[in-house]
Amino acid sequence: MSINNLVDDFLESLDPTNEDLFSYLANKGWSNGDPIYYSGPYWDQKEISAAIGSLLNAKWLSSGEQVNKFEVEFSRKFEFKSSLMVNSGSSANLVMIAALKEYFEWDDYDEIIVCACGFPTTINPILQNKLKPVFVDIDFDDLNWSLDELEKKITNRTKALFSSPVLGNPYDMDKLFEIINQYKIHYIADNCDSLGSKWKGDYLTKNSVASSCSFYPAHHITTIEGGMVSSNIPEVISLARSFAWWGRACYCVGAQNKLSNGVCGKRFSKWLQNYDREIDHKYVFSVQGYNLKPIDMLGAIGLVQLSKYDHIHRIRRQNKDKLSDIFEKIPGLRVVKEKTNAETSWFGVPIVCDDDDPKSTLKSQLVQFLEENKLQTRNYFAGNILKHPAYKGMEDPNDFPNASKVLDNVFFVGCSPVITEAMIDRIEEIVDNFVINLSN
Numbered sequence: 001m002s003i004n005n006l007v008d009d010f011l012e013s014l015d016p017t018n019e020d021l022f023s024y025l026a027n028k029g030w031s032n033g034d035p036i037y038y039s040g041p042y043w044d045q046k047e048i049s050a051a052i053g054s055l056l057n058a059k060w061l062s063s064g065e066q067v068n069k070f071e072v073e074f075s076r077k078f079e080f081k082s083s084l085m086v087n088s089g090s091s092a093n094l095v096m097i098a099a100l101k102e103y104f105e106w107d108d109y110d111e112i113i114v115c116a117c118g119f120p121t122t123i124n125p126i127l128q129n130k131l132k133p134v135f136v137d138i139d140f141d142d143l144n145w146s147l148d149e150l151e152k153k154i155t156n157r158t159k160a161l162f163s164s165p166v167l168g169n170p171y172d173m174d175k176l177f178e179i180i181n182q183y184k185i186h187y188i189a190d191n192c193d194s195l196g197s198k199w200k201g202d203y204l205t206k207n208s209v210a211s212s213c214s215f216y217p218a219h220h221i222t223t224i225e226g227g228m229v230s231s232n233i234p235e236v237i238s239l240a241r242s243f244a245w246w247g248r249a250c251y252c253v254g255a256q257n258k259l260s261n262g263v264c265g266k267r268f269s270k271w272l273q274n275y276d277r278e279i280d281h282k283y284v285f286s287v288q289g290y291n292l293k294p295i296d297m298l299g300a301i302g303l304v305q306l307s308k309y310d311h312i313h314r315i316r317r318q319n320k321d322k323l324s325d326i327f328e329k330i331p332g333l334r335v336v337k338e339k340t341n342a343e344t345s346w347f348g349v350p351i352v353c354d355d356d357d358p359k360s361t362l363k364s365q366l367v368q369f370l371e372e373n374k375l376q377t378r379n380y381f382a383g384n385i386l387k388h389p390a391y392k393g394m395e396d397p398n399d400f401p402n403a404s405k406v407l408d409n410v411f412f413v414g415c416s417p418v419i420t421e422a423m424i425d426r427i428e429e430i431v432d433n434f435v436i437n438l439s440n
């Protein structure tokens with residue numbers, strides 16, 4: 001019996017209605033009293049079939065036709081001209097900044113403005129590419145960077161604003177677009193938490209020179225690990241591909257690699273200025289690259305997940321609304337809302353405890369209570385990133401008081417579709433008990 005037959009039998013035995021089969025995944029097969037994961041793979045037998053199918057049918061197994069199909073479909077869905085899949089959102093940021101620096105010919109230590117409160121691998125690629133991050137404090141109302149503060153940080157060395165909306169929730173994008181037009185600087189989107197979020201009906205990434213996205217299991221769609229760089233400037237994606245593929249100049253992707261003369265039709269040409277014979281373009285290195293390629297299986301999983309995106313977006317929004325109502329029963333607590341022009345694809349539910357009370361212990365009490373009752377909570381990432389050892393000496397953390405307040409007053413819970421109605425009922429019970437304890 002061939003391995004294909006064995007696997008066909010196995011796949012046929014996967015009954016999609018049998019919850020127990022997938023009980024190894026976050027929150028599957030949940031019953032009252034079990035932990036409630038804040039997110040996780042929202043999977044069924046389709047992802048398993050696609051993953052195994054790609055292992056059986058690919059000739060090379062590493063990044064190939066499935067990854068390329070996913071890149072094309074992802075671009076179509078989220079309205080980009082071109083995309084490149086890599087092995088994580090952090091890698092996406094790394095090659096995106098490298099490609100933009102090369103494309104726009106930025107000098108070393110040109111300035112990129114970022115939020116002082118967020119995820120480390122939005123900032124690290126700026127440093128790793130020998131650029132200078134310039135930090136901006138947040139506005140405590142929506143927890144996003146303050147655009148007034150941002151404007152004050154613009155200098156004649158500012159090349160771009162690297163935006164990352166908090167838990168997917170857009171700030172006033174009209175004002176951001178005014179700023180980039182007025183000062184002639186670029187807008188780069190770290191879209192890892194905001195895949196599919198919109199402003200006035202357009203994806204947030206529409207006016208960006210490039211954007212990144214993560215497929216880690218906590219995110220909107222997952223390929224286990226994985227990330228994407230997308231742009232409407234195809235040359236930026238070709239450069240990002242070179243950085244992700246060892247620095248290679250050749251830009252053949254997927255099935256194009258089967259063309260013996262390459263998609264350019266001149267694979268074997270005199271590519272090197274200092275060597276007057278023909279050389280294979282696949283072995284011409286135009287930038288100092290890395291190897292950040294995904295395996296082909298991740299592309300196959302991504303294609304299935306992409307087909308579920310609209311459903312996932314809807315459930316995340318519904319769960320966010322239900323959980324907001326539940327948590328807002330707690331005195332002194334508010335949940336951040338979306339702005340009128342926004343359609344947020346929520347990554348999580350941002351919870352602010354006792355905004356104006358620096359001595360408040362509500363966050364620590366509540367987080368402890370939720371965790372004891374097996375509801376996963378998460379810090380809003382790093383809080384003030386400048387307080388962390390890796391960024392010591394860069395700028396004074398005390399200049400960013402609102403970002404510091406995040407550590408004391410803000411946390412989030414999940415709203416992913418792995419959280420079902422029954423779990424939401426349980427969360428309501430836990431929160432009600434917390435309120436009762438408070439009043440006793």
Ligand SMILES: Cc1ncc(COP(=O)(O)O)c(C=O)c1O
Pocket residue numbers: 088089090091093119121122164190192193214215216226227
């Ligand atoms: C805003 C932001 N940027 C980048 C990343 C990094 O993505 P990955 O974990 O896929 O490397 C994350 C991860 O959660 C993130 O939230």
